[in-house]
Amino acid sequence: MSAVHVFDHPLITHKLSLMRDKNTGTKEFRQLLSEISMLMAYEITRDLPLETIEVETPICKTQTKVLSGKKLAIVPILRAGLGMVDGIVSLIPAAKIGHIGLYRDPNTLEPVEYYCKLPSDIEERTVLLVDPMLATGGSSSAAIGFLKKRNCHNIRLVCLLAAPEGIERVQKDHPDVDIFVAGMDSHLNEHGYIVPGLGDAGDRLFGTK
Ligand code: PRP
Ligand code: URA
Numbered sequence: 001m002s003a004v005h006v007f008d009h010p011l012i013t014h015k016l017s018l019m020r021d022k023n024t025g026t027k028e029f030r031q032l033l034s035e036i037s038m039l040m041a042y043e044i045t046r047d048l049p050l051e052t053i054e055v056e057t058p059i060c061k062t063q064t065k066v067l068s069g070k071k072l073a074i075v076p077i078l079r080a081g082l083g084m085v086d087g088i089v090s091l092i093p094a095a096k097i098g099h100i101g102l103y104r105d106p107n108t109l110e111p112v113e114y115y116c117k118l119p120s121d122i123e124e125r126t127v128l129l130v131d132p133m134l135a136t137g138g139s140s141s142a143a144i145g146f147l148k149k150r151n152c153h154n155i156r157l158v159c160l161l162a163a164p165e166g167i168e169r170v171q172k173d174h175p176d177v178d179i180f181v182a183g184m185d186s187h188l189n190e191h192g193y194i195v196p197g198l199g200d201a202g203d204r205l206f207g208t209k
Pocket of ligand 1 (some may be wrong): 020077078079080081102103104105109111131132133134135136138139140166192200201202203
């Protein structure tokens, strides 16, 4: 069974509360999502392996450590996942970036695919799959399915807000994928929106409503 990590860092909780407020405008919403994503990336990468190298400082030669082995890819689910990329890239500038385009059919709530472009060596990379909202879990589960078809074996799902239904779906479909969230809410409403949630993440991020 995949692990679920809910972040309780006060800075993350504070910023998430500001994002929930319906009076928070697009500019601030975008900035807050970027900041939270950066803070989450700091925690999510805590277990990355290190290797020892030798460097010469202005004073002497010394053994020191740098990141080793596995390279990273960030894969946002379009559209709203785009809002999480910059914050993570600011910490991991060498990461490659893929894109998976999915939208949720408003009637069936089933994900509909419209785009997929991934780094050519994606199967060698640890993938941070990012999407602010994990509601029914249909979109994230489908995106993980695409990545697995491309032979990705090391996938971490990073979301801002999750509903229990979404967590359950991903855990059932993909028990090998760990889930990282900034907040866990109570349930979905009849339209599949997270309650209390923050509304439509894509619309608030891009100012389309
Ligand atoms: C939102 C969100 C997720 C999805 C979550 O995207 O960004 O991708 O819904 O819902 P689910 O867990 O029930 O699948 P949306 O379909 O609104 O597309 P958009 O980002 O293009 O607005
Ligand atoms: N997508 C969103 O943007 N918000 C929700 O609450 C659920 C799905």
